[in-house]
Every structure is written in C-alpha cells, then in structure tokens.
Amino acid sequence: MKLRGSLALLLCLVAPVSVVVLNLAISLDQDIRSFAQFASASAALWSFAMLPMAVTALSVLLAQMEHSRQVWDHALSHEGARPFLYTAKMGVAAVLTLAMHGVLAVAMLIGWLLLRGLPGSDAWLREFATCAFVLAKMAASAMLMVALQMGCAILFRSAIPPLCLGIVGTMAATGAVLSRQGIYFPWLFAINVMSTKSRTGRIAGRSNLIKPQP
Structure with missing residues (x-):
C-alpha cells in the first residue's frame, strides 16, 4: 500500500526496460543472429551497471518513505516492532x-x-528458458547487495550514505571485476553468474602475475 x-x-x-532499449539501439548496427547473443548483451549491461544503481535508488526510496516523514520514531516505539518492520522492508526490497x-526477461x-521478428524455429524458446534461469540466479546473487544497501538506508536518516555506498560499490566493482578477490565482492555477484571459462582463466592468470615470486 x-x-x-x-x-x-x-x-x-x-530500469530494466531502459537496458533493453539501449541494447536494442546498439544491436541495430550489429549482426545479432540469436536471442542468446541479444540476451547476453542485455544481461551484461544490467548486471554491471544498471542493477547496482537500481538497487541503490530502490533502497533510498523505500527507506525515505519513513525517514522523510519521521515515521520510524512512532513505528519503532511499539514493542517488538523493530525486527518485524525491518524484515518487512528487506522483504519488499528483495x-x-x-x-x-x-521485467528484464520479458x-x-x-x-x-x-x-528480428518471430523466428521460424523454436530454438529461441530454449534460449529464453536458459536466459530466464540465468536471470533468476543473478537475482538471487544480488540479495546480499540488497541487504547491505537497505541496511545502510535504514540506519541513516539521510539519503547520502546509501547513495555513497552504492556509488563506491559500483566503482570498486569496476576495478575489481578481473581480480581473483572480485568473486567475494557483493556488487560483482551478478556478474560472476555470467562468468565463462575464459574469464575465469584471465582472472587466474592475472592473479598469478601479481603473486610475489620466491
């Protein structure tokens, strides 16, 4: 309500529709032959840039409903209300x-x-099912980031700290995307779902290069 x-x-x-619109505009000048290619490009744009920004904005909007009207003080004064309200906020964000x-899948x-119009074969149906499964895993992997953003947004009355957390997390993810330690960074969990063997090899190779020699 x-x-x-x-x-x-x-x-x-x-947020998700804008990613697909952007990818659609880019794909007009490219030779995209399968739905899997189109979906992979959209998912990459989503996981790397738009998802962290959307979660940041969402956490601020949900928390400011109470902060801006000073509703927390009254709501939390009731016995046992704190864990229930915080869990409800987290649940809505999830x-x-x-x-x-x-929405992104649709x-x-x-x-x-x-x-490309309606294709003649049904191969795109199998590719869409695979894409939907990958997006489901990406959504599940983003829950820790959602929890961190919502926790920060609820903790601070101002919207600046959660915004700073989202910006810093997204920028740090940009630098850590090819590092071995990046697999433990919550802002990269969705990207890691899309990891391929070649990307894993590059991460391992880079980590070996920076390993101190005996």
Missing part, C-alpha cells in the same frame, strides 16, 4: 529486485521480437 504513489514501482519498470529481473523477449 505504501508503494502506491511512490516512484519505486516506476523505477522497477524503467521482491522488487526479483520483479525487476522478471523486455528482452519483446526487444528480440522487435529486432
């Missing part, structure tokens, strides 16, 4: 994050149909 009239639901729609990945399918 509190989400009505807020920008949270609009954010959950605009559900909306899952919903964004669902937007990918619509974008592919706009790009």
